[in-house]
Amino acid sequence: MLWPPLCIPQCIAPDRASGRGKESGKRLSLQGRLFREVSAALPAALTRPLGAPAAVFFHGVEHVISNPLLQENHHALDAFYAIARALKRDFEIAPLSELPDVLRSPKKHRRTVFLMSDDGYANTLSTAAGVLESFGLPWALFISTQHIDSGELNxxxxxxxxxxxxxxxxxxxxxxxxxxxxxxxxxxxxxxxxxxxxxxxxxxxxxxxxxxxxxxxxxxxxxxxxRYASERFLGWDEVRALAQRGVTIGAHADWHWPMHGGEDPKFLKLQTELPKRRIEAEVGTCRYFAYPFGNEKDVSGPAWRAVRDAGYDYAFTTMSGTLCTQLNPWLLPRYGLALEEPNLTSRISLLRFGNRRLSHWQRRLH
Ligand SMILES: [Zn+2]
Incomplete structure (x- = not known):
């Protein structure tokens, strides 16, 4: 796969939010808040024609959230169910095996969305998997292998x-x-x-x-x-059980830490090579990577090159945007689902407004 392409498309403005709702306890930038307010105000019928293929992700799903500030990575089950229903109703949720075709011909796939989960929390098996199966939605799980190996908390x-x-x-x-x-x-x-x-x-x-x-x-x-069972990680038997149920398993580094410009090249090499080896030994082929944290300051030029050199075909950030033909395949955009998404259809349809920031960032990292 060649990178860079001859030119980078100007697809449009940013969601620094990297996708968490105000109710999650995470703070949004002005641009992120603006994006959320505008997308919440516009009816789906108006925004739908603007849609382009996109990737979205969540972390975990809990029956009850007892401490929202601590459990900010987890959706409450009823809110997650509503999100899954909206995805099923208004989008075509595709497995990652369709990614090359979507990147090649995005205009043919305006309603396509790839659904993912990060980190590898045990509740993805006990709670999320059943909801997604009930709607027939394919998804991918990105795991941080050191935490799967040891159970060490995030x-x-x-x-x-x-x-x-x-x-x-x-x-x-x-x-x-x-x-x-x-x-x-x-x-x-x-x-x-x-x-x-x-x-x-x-x-x-x-x-x-x-x-x-x-x-x-x-x-x-x-x-x-x-005390907080929501933070428990899956073990390898459970990761294999999800894979057997059709979930694509990708890497989310080894230790759950940003791969920013201050990191040692040896650390970046380890963060990319080790999880691929572990997943391939325990589960099977591992072609996809998602950067921990994954926002502008969390991913460096040496980081994406380490991902490429480790042999991954594609990698996802948490920068908002849509999937365009000429994006760097190791710096693809992804929107983090807020804990509640009452107007999800408009929000996903407007993700293209993150593309300008995304393309500037990719140029800087080149
Ligand atoms: Zn993560």
């Missing part, structure tokens, strides 16, 4: 847990540039802490996360780590 979940449960005080974490105060902090400060954490190279971030975990276990008890 590092950002530990950071969220720390934000809520750490004893009040000032903490000087190893490798973190400045001390951080917790306890009574405003939501914006907690958000800013997690943003700064996310920009650290993996090795430094690991040290911070491990210190957080130690402090939480000492102060709140080890059982806090297991």
């Amino acid at each position: 590092p950002m979940f530990i950071a969220r847990l720390f934000s809520q449960y750490a004893p009040a005080g000032e903490y000087a974490f190893p490798g973190f540039p400045t001390p951080v105060r917790f306890g009574g902090t405003e939501r914006t400060e907690r958000h800013s802490f997690r943003e700064r954490l996310r920009s650290l190279p993996a090795e430094r971030a690991r040290a911070v996360i491990s210190e957080m975990r130690r402090i939480l276990e000492n102060s709140r008890g080890a059982e806090l780590m297991d």
